Amino acid sequence: MPVTTATLLNWLRHAAALIHEQRDRLNDLDAAIGDADHGANLDRGFAAVVEALPAGPETDAGSLLKAVGVRLIATVGGASGPLYGTAFRRAGMQLEGAQTLVGQDVLTALQAFLDGITAIGKAERGDKTMVDALAPAVTTLAQALGAEVALDEALRRAADAADAGALATVPMVARRGRAAYLGERSVGHQDPGATSAALIIRALADAG
Numbered sequence: 001m002p003v004t005t006a007t008l009l010n011w012l013r014h015a016a017a018l019i020h021e022q023r024d025r026l027n028d029l030d031a032a033i034g035d036a037d038h039g040a041n042l043d044r045g046f047a048a049v050v051e052a053l054p055a056g057p058e059t060d061a062g063s064l065l066k067a068v069g070v071r072l073i074a075t076v077g078g079a080s081g082p083l084y085g086t087a088f089r090r091a092g093m094q095l096e097g098a099q100t101l102v103g104q105d106v107l108t109a110l111q112a113f114l115d116g117i118t119a120i121g122k123a124e125r126g127d128k129t130m131v132d133a134l135a136p137a138v139t140t141l142a143q144a145l146g147a148e149v150a151l152d153e154a155l156r157r158a159a160d161a162a163d164a165g166a167l168a169t170v171p172m173v174a175r176r177g178r179a180a181y182l183g184e185r186s187v188g189h190q191d192p193g194a195t196s197a198a199l200i201i202r203a204l205a206d207a208g
């Protein structure tokens with residue numbers, strides 16, 4: 001499966017739909033260790049992204065993802081707007097002028113997405129953040145592509161790794177963001193950012 005701009009448009013629409021569906025769950029997860037608005041913030045932002053999408057795939061992948069990032073920064077409140085906004089902008093910067101992406105392009109973009117998150121959030125794996133879903137997804141995608149697994153299957157494995165990574169945040173002590181103020185009391189709750197990050201990767205795997 002080559003990834004085209006049309007695939008990316010599917011991805012963004014599907015991500016918005018998943019986030020809308022999971023809005024209350026994301027709010028509930030955030031209520032346990034944050035301020036209960038993660039689902040509402042992302043739902044508003046991704047709805048604004050979808051509203052501004054071009055009708056057809058006439059744009060290039062880089063311009064598309066950079067515009068998504070700008071839109072998310074403008075519309076998502078809290079910490080997650082700048083985090084995801086920067087992630088999409090950095091991914092887009094790797095895809096300037098690209099219309100059709102091969103596996104290595106997708107990997108480079110996803111790595112840049114993760115690097116955008118870590119540049120803004122300063123989190124490492126194990127800090128109970130988005131990084132705990134995204135880093136295993138990038139590692140798994142790299143391993144699968146390195147083993148010459150087809151891109152669509154490689155993305156499914158990456159999405160499974162992101163889901164497992166989000167689930168693995170449950171026993172962690174939060175060390176970044178608002179949840180870090182809770183210290184040990186953050187244990188036993190799945191991180192909302194890792195959960196939304198896993199939804200975004202799942203939407204990518206389902207987009208082809």
Ligand SMILES: [Mg+2]
Nearest residue numbers: 034035037038
């Ligand atoms: Mg919040």
